[in-house]
Amino acid sequence: MNINAMNRLSFVHYLKKGYGSLFPSITSVQPQMPKTQITTFLKQSVKQHFPVIVQVNPTSLSETVSEFRGSVYFSPKSTQIIVKSDQKSITYLINARDIRHIRKVNK
Secondary structure: OOHHHHHHHHHHHHHHHHOHHHOOOOOOOOOOOOHHHHHHHHHHHHHHOOOEEEEEOOOOOOOOOEEEEEEEEEOOOOOEEEEEOOOOOOEEEEEHHHEEEEEEOOO
């Protein structure tokens, strides 16, 4: 990892640590779902357009489990999943292999 990327990651970590109350926290870490179940549920949520919460395993960019809330779409040119927030103001790109758990949002 280059020095600029390391500095950027440490800055983000610093912000989250110092201003943690501004960032949504995960109430509970869900169990790892089987890959076939994740695939099936992703297909259903894309087809039926219902909002979901996607929980992602720790990656090289994040040391903790993260959650993203919104509507999911398949990326037409890659294996990434697109999650658009409910307000349509934030779009997340998630690698499908990093998904830990996915569940429907109860309104």
